[in-house]
Amino acid sequence: xxxxxxxxxxxxxxxxxxxVGLVRLMPDGSVRLLADAVASSVDQHARxxxxxxxxxxxxxxxxxxxxxxxxxxxxxxxxxxxxxxAVTAGPGLAGALMVGVAAAKAYAGALGVPLYGxxxxxxxxxxxxxxxxxxxxxxxxxxxSGGHTQLLSVAGIADTITxxxxxxxxxxxxxxxxxxxxxxxxxxxxxxxDSMAREGDAHAIAFPRxxxxxxxARHDFSFSGLKTAVARWVEQARREEREVPVADVCASFQxxxxxxxxxxxxxxxxxxxxxxxVISGGVAANSRLAALAADRCAAAGLTLRVPRPRLCTDNGAxxxxxxxxVLASGAEPSPPNIPAxxxxxxxxxxxx
Amino acid sequence: xxxxxxxxxxxxxxxxxxxxxxxxxxxxxxxxxVNPRAHGELLTPQLxxxxxxxxxxxxxxxxxxxxxxxxxxxxxxxxxxxxxxxxHACATRVYPVCSxxxxxxxxxxxxxxxxxxxxxxxxxxxAAYGAHRPGGARAxxxxxxxxRPENVPGRLDGLGVRSAAGEMALRHREVxxxxxxxxxxxxxxxxIAATAAELRAGAAPQPLVPLYLRRPDAGTPGPPKxxxxxxxxxxxxx
Numbered sequence: 001x002x003x004x005x006x007x008x009x010x011x012x013x014x015x016x017x018x019x020v021g022l023v024r025l026m027p028d029g030s031v032r033l034l035a036d037a038v039a040s041s042v043d044q045h046a047r048x049x050x051x052x053x054x055x056x057x058x059x060x061x062x063x064x065x066x067x068x069x070x071x072x073x074x075x076x077x078x079x080x081x082x083x084x085x086a087v088t089a090g091p092g093l094a095g096a097l098m099v100g101v102a103a104a105k106a107y108a109g110a111l112g113v114p115l116y117g118x119x120x121x122x123x124x125x126x127x128x129x130x131x132x133x134x135x136x137x138x139x140x141x142x143x144x145s146g147g148h149t150q151l152l153s154v155a156g157i158a159d160t161i162t163x164x165x166x167x168x169x170x171x172x173x174x175x176x177x178x179x180x181x182x183x184x185x186x187x188x189x190x191x192x193x194d195s196m197a198r199e200g201d202a203h204a205i206a207f208p209r210x211x212x213x214x215x216x217a218r219h220d221f222s223f224s225g226l227k228t229a230v231a232r233w234v235e236q237a238r239r240e241e242r243e244v245p246v247a248d249v250c251a252s253f254q255x256x257x258x259x260x261x262x263x264x265x266x267x268x269x270x271x272x273x274x275x276x277x278v279i280s281g282g283v284a285a286n287s288r289l290a291a292l293a294a295d296r297c298a299a300a301g302l303t304l305r306v307p308r309p310r311l312c313t314d315n316g317a318x319x320x321x322x323x324x325x326v327l328a329s330g331a332e333p334s335p336p337n338i339p340a341x342x343x344x345x346x347x348x349x350x351x352x
Numbered sequence: 353x354x355x356x357x358x359x360x361x362x363x364x365x366x367x368x369x370x371x372x373x374x375x376x377x378x379x380x381x382x383x384x385x386v387n388p389r390a391h392g393e394l395l396t397p398q399l400x401x402x403x404x405x406x407x408x409x410x411x412x413x414x415x416x417x418x419x420x421x422x423x424x425x426x427x428x429x430x431x432x433x434x435x436x437x438x439x440h441a442c443a444t445r446v447y448p449v450c451s452x453x454x455x456x457x458x459x460x461x462x463x464x465x466x467x468x469x470x471x472x473x474x475x476x477x478x479a480a481y482g483a484h485r486p487g488g489a490r491a492x493x494x495x496x497x498x499x500r501p502e503n504v505p506g507r508l509d510g511l512g513v514r515s516a517a518g519e520m521a522l523r524h525r526e527v528x529x530x531x532x533x534x535x536x537x538x539x540x541x542x543x544i545a546a547t548a549a550e551l552r553a554g555a556a557p558q559p560l561v562p563l564y565l566r567r568p569d570a571g572t573p574g575p576p577k578x579x580x581x582x583x584x585x586x587x588x589x590x
Contacts, residue, residue: 064437106433106434231580337393337394340392
């Protein structure tokens with residue numbers, strides 16, 4: 001007898017990871033992860049110090065069908081088992097998104113199943129339901145990655161998400177990349193800074209906490225000034241021919257990032273009167289952010305949910321999970337002529 | 353043999369269903385929309401319309417042929433990835449074919465010919481062709497290239513080219529000094545004609561790799577710029 005539920009194939013190509021995931025939507029509305037295949041072009045971008053859109057797009061084209069085959073193998077399924085296709089329609093890099101959207105249309109068209117063009121940011125929240133089950137009726141989500149730093153109020157993962165705050169300049173992950181470059185650490189900057197920081201003193205240097213003044217935007221972030229402050233500090237040390245204490249700089253920088261992110265998230269949860277905070281995105285894997293968030297959420301009586309690192313970074317499973325929730329909500333599929341939308345607002349969970 | 357033909361290497365979004373018989377390829381249904389910004393939106397919907405109009409299912413198709421460029425990258429990839437996904441979904445072979453070859457295959461006569469399409473940045477994608485071979489493809493006299501239009505005539509020296517096809521033939525008529533002929537864009541029948549020999553032989557397809565002809569625009573960064581304003585001047589003064 002076949003297993004119950006409906007199978008959703010999710011495709012993600014908004015940045016430098018080609019992701020294909022498979023999720024089973026159970027009759028009770030819960031979701032189960034069946035496969036999560038990812039091909040990354042990150043190594044090809046390393047020497048440029050950031051993602052090169054054309055290189056990412058070329059890699060997506062090469063990896064698309066092989067990654068889909070790998071996901072199906074992992075799940076022990078055939079394409080004919082798939083009941084719906086979900087794809088990241090935005091936000092993201094235009095040329096990169098286009099590869100995934102075109103592939104998703106072809107898969108959905110060939111299989112004769114509904115297509116859902118969905119929001120990448122909502123996917124980062126939805127992925128947590130694969131690990132920690134259903135979300136409460138209302139919660140706060142903080143997305144922190146190389147491209148995004150946002151606080152989202154989530155009242156319905158399939159349809160009701162509003163932005164509470166966001167970075168007004170650099171994303172947190174972008175600040176990591178820029179500071180890493182300054183310190184001659186490898187790209188992407190998150191892992192090397194996190195590991196150097198473990199050996200440093202987080203209070204050695206008092207780097208600024210952006211947008212935390214009494215008249216500053218309460219729920220927005222800024223990391224550009226922090227990055228510049230680190231650069232100034234390092235330049236001054238070099239000018240004075242002092243040895244740059246890389247571990248202390250990393251630890252103090254990381255402390256400033258984690259401090260602002262967690263303080264603002266916990267405060268926003270209080271303002272919104274919700275009892276759950278979900279943290280997702282590539283930077284959610286950062287050890288100091290995770291530890292400080294755990295402390296502060298415990299002190300504030302908040303439930304903290306952080307998906308495992310593999311699910312926090314961009315992947316197809318998050319899009320399949322979101323697609324499954326949208327399917328369960330009974331929403332109409334996206335029309336077959338949907339575009340890729342690089343600037344898709346977070347409020348638009350499904351493209352119409 | 354039923355063959356799907358797709359091409360997104362030019363402003364034309366092209367989807368067709370072609371039957372390849374002894375007499376050559378014959379288009380059963382096709383949809384072409386000239387809109388350089390709509391490849392991702394329209395290609396698959398057009399293909400599904402074509403199949404419905406012709407009264408066939410995807411499962412009845414024996415092969416997929418897709419123009420592999422050269423062409424502006426973002427649009428070009430739509431056709432390539434659509435073909436790759438369809439090939440996966442239908443367990444059907446996917447044959448890439450140079451889009452310039454497809455235009456050449458559809459031109460009348462056997463006199464040497466230039467095919468030129470828009471490469472943007474004031475350049476054209478181009479190749480020169482000789483007579484049609486059995487099956488319909490024309491023999492290439494040059495490899496596909498990317499060039500400023502004013503440099504193309506020099507590349508054609510001694511080839512005896514008198515006419516030009518492709519969308520740039522008309523636009524650069526004066527520069528090329530060649531008679532423009534149709535077609536302007538790859539046609540479904542042209543795509544199949546250019547691949548007919550391989551399709552008939554049941555040959556293994558070439559790898560599904562686009563003809564980019566240009567490297568990605570990306571420079572390796574230099575050292576980070578100093579942020580401490582005027583530090584060099586300050587040092588000079590003190």
